[in-house]
Amino acid sequence: MDAAALAGMGGRASQAYGLWCVDVPAASWKFSVEDARDSYGLSYLDWLCGVDEEAGGFSILAHVLNPDTMAHLLLRTRVTREDPRLTSIAAVHHGAAWHERETAEMYGVTFDGHPSPGPLLLPDCFEGHPLRKDFVLVSRVVKAWPGAKGPGENDATVVPRRRTLRPAGVPQPGEWGPEDGGG
Amino acid sequence: MAESSQRRHGADLARGLAVALGALAARIDPSRYPNTLPALPPRSRGVIALFEENCTVCMECARECPDWCIYIDSHRETVPATVAGGRQRHRNVLDRFAIDFSLCMYCGICIEVCPFDALFWSPEFEYGEYDVADLTHEKDRLRAWMWTVPAPAAHEPLV
Amino acid sequence: MTRAHGSVLPDPVKFVLTWGRRYSLWVFNLGLACCAVEFVAASMSQPRFGRLGAIPLADGPQHADLMVVSGTVTDKMAPAVQRLYDQLPEPRYVISFGACSNSGGPYWDSYSVTKGVDQLIPVDVYVPGCPPRPEALLQGILRLQDTIAGEADALTRRVTGRRLTAPLVRPHLAGP
Numbered sequence: 107m108d109a110a111a112l113a114g115m116g117g118r119a120s121q122a123y124g125l126w127c128v129d130v131p132a133a134s135w136k137f138s139v140e141d142a143r144d145s146y147g148l149s150y151l152d153w154l155c156g157v158d159e160e161a162g163g164f165s166i167l168a169h170v171l172n173p174d175t176m177a178h179l180l181l182r183t184r185v186t187r188e189d190p191r192l193t194s195i196a197a198v199h200h201g202a203a204w205h206e207r208e209t210a211e212m213y214g215v216t217f218d219g220h221p222s223p224g225p226l227l228l229p230d231c232f233e234g235h236p237l238r239k240d241f242v243l244v245s246r247v248v249k250a251w252p253g254a255k256g257p258g259e260n261d262a263t264v265v266p267r268r269r270t271l272r273p274a275g276v277p278q279p280g281e282w283g284p285e286d287g288g289g
Numbered sequence: 290m291a292e293s294s295q296r297r298h299g300a301d302l303a304r305g306l307a308v309a310l311g312a313l314a315a316r317i318d319p320s321r322y323p324n325t326l327p328a329l330p331p332r333s334r335g336v337i338a339l340f341e342e343n344c345t346v347c348m349e350c351a352r353e354c355p356d357w358c359i360y361i362d363s364h365r366e367t368v369p370a371t372v373a374g375g376r377q378r379h380r381n382v383l384d385r386f387a388i389d390f391s392l393c394m395y396c397g398i399c400i401e402v403c404p405f406d407a408l409f410w411s412p413e414f415e416y417g418e419y420d421v422a423d424l425t426h427e428k429d430r431l432r433a434w435m436w437t438v439p440a441p442a443a444h445e446p447l448v
Numbered sequence: 449m450t451r452a453h454g455s456v457l458p459d460p461v462k463f464v465l466t467w468g469r470r471y472s473l474w475v476f477n478l479g480l481a482c483c484a485v486e487f488v489a490a491s492m493s494q495p496r497f498g499r500l501g502a503i504p505l506a507d508g509p510q511h512a513d514l515m516v517v518s519g520t521v522t523d524k525m526a527p528a529v530q531r532l533y534d535q536l537p538e539p540r541y542v543i544s545f546g547a548c549s550n551s552g553g554p555y556w557d558s559y560s561v562t563k564g565v566d567q568l569i570p571v572d573v574y575v576p577g578c579p580p581r582p583e584a585l586l587q588g589i590l591r592l593q594d595t596i597a598g599e600a601d602a603l604t605r606r607v608t609g610r611r612l613t614a615p616l617v618r619p620h621l622a623g624p
Contacts, residue, residue, distance in 0.1 A: 236559040245557040253352030258365035391551040394578040417575040417588040
């Protein structure tokens with residue numbers, strides 16, 4: 107896999123940790139995966155997943171391999187947050203069907219042409235898309251962080267401290283939940 | 290189909306009864322649990338013990354615990370100046386130190402991060418309870434575990 | 449109907465019933481995650497809790513007395529756990545084995561985990577650990593046997609709340 111061949115796939119190629127990654131536009135996602143399989147022998151789909159890029163939308167990644175030479179490649183595309191739609195590649199790699207179902211329920215991305223859409227891992231009545239970065243873990247909001255108290259502090263007294271630490275993933279009070287001001 | 294499953298169930302019953310009757314007839318083996326503790330390797334992680342005298346209520350363990358299972362309450366006391374015209378000191382007094390072992394995942398982060406060596410590993414593992422609330426061990430019970438903390442393991446010899 | 453009868457059973461009969469019940473527990477392992485491997489180690493390997501009268505060869509929940517929930521209970525698995533418990537015939541006992549089934553354990557903040565199997569079914573003994581030692585399961589079974597011995601109503605299993613207060617035999621720990 108050399109850079110020239112990768113650039114010929116119609117995208118931008120980059121390398122990280124010994125793995126080549128090709129960024130393609132969303133409109134040519136299915137074509138790129140098909141081309142990788144037909145022209146370069148990357149006929150084994152290892153996995154497909156999403157990444158929440160926050161303001162930049164969602165990245166969808168597919169890791170494909172050539173089972174004979176063990177050459178491997180990461181294909182990446184980007185969809186917007188406002189309209190997260192992408193063509194399904196289940197027709198190209200049958201194994202992508204389950205990966206796309208999981209990505210759909212975890213990020214809220216819609217895969218057009220998916221043979222059997224629907225939740226895969228989450229229970230039926232689940233609300234929200236858990237792997238989005240703005241998904242709040244309720245347990246961390248409901249349970250008081252034991253480390254929030256400072257030395258010399260208990261439920262009755264509050265000792266003024268120079269810095270207030272906050273554990274990861276816990277929003278500021280008033281930012282989320284019934285008291286978020288309707289935002 | 291029903292006959293074969295009946296026969297299978299009868300065979301299972303016979304097998305189970307054979308195990309039970311065999312155990313009834315066998316002599317008690319004094320070298321196996323519960324008659325003897327298993328051979329526990331050094332640095333076995335069974336339960337966490339607290340040495341209260343070393344604790345300065347810095348709250349590092351409560352902050353770093355990934356399960357949020359260490360609950361600490363304290364208050365500040367003022368110690369008057371010992372010398373005439375001297376400054377009065379403040380001291381933090383530990384009121385409550387509890388570890389919820391129903392949540393604890395025995396990662397050891399609290400013991401590693403404690404700057405004052407107030408927390409120790411103990412290999413004790415026999416503290417199953419009938420009520421999940423009893424799995425929250427308070428200060429006095431955590432101190433009782435201190436009597437079971439072994440001496441530190443010798444360093445392995447340099448090869 | 450039988451509750452009234454149970455309290456007037458003579459002590460020898462009650463003793464025999466509770467003795468038989470606690471030393472012939474058929475165990476069904478609801479193995480959901482890593483703790484299931486420790487259960488297998490406790491039942492098949494050196495500790496082998498068959499010596500205590502607990503038989504790990506139950507054909508399924510319908511042939512078991514004791515269900516050991518070992519592993520993380522996810523929200524998607526919760527209805528199945530409930531169904532399996534419903535299939536256990538009375539008298540039935542549940543041991544919660546490991547931190548995940550006690551209270552959610554290390555996944556206490558997850559979006560998909562039930563925070564403890566006691567949110568779904570009643571639990572008799574909680575064995576702490578992540579994962580607990582196989583010998584800790586034996587201790588949990590011994591505690592359960594003490595509970596069964598203390599049952600006042602031997603016919604319908606009304607528990608008096610008798611607790612094990614004396615520590616188990618703990619000889620000198622041979623170590624470095």
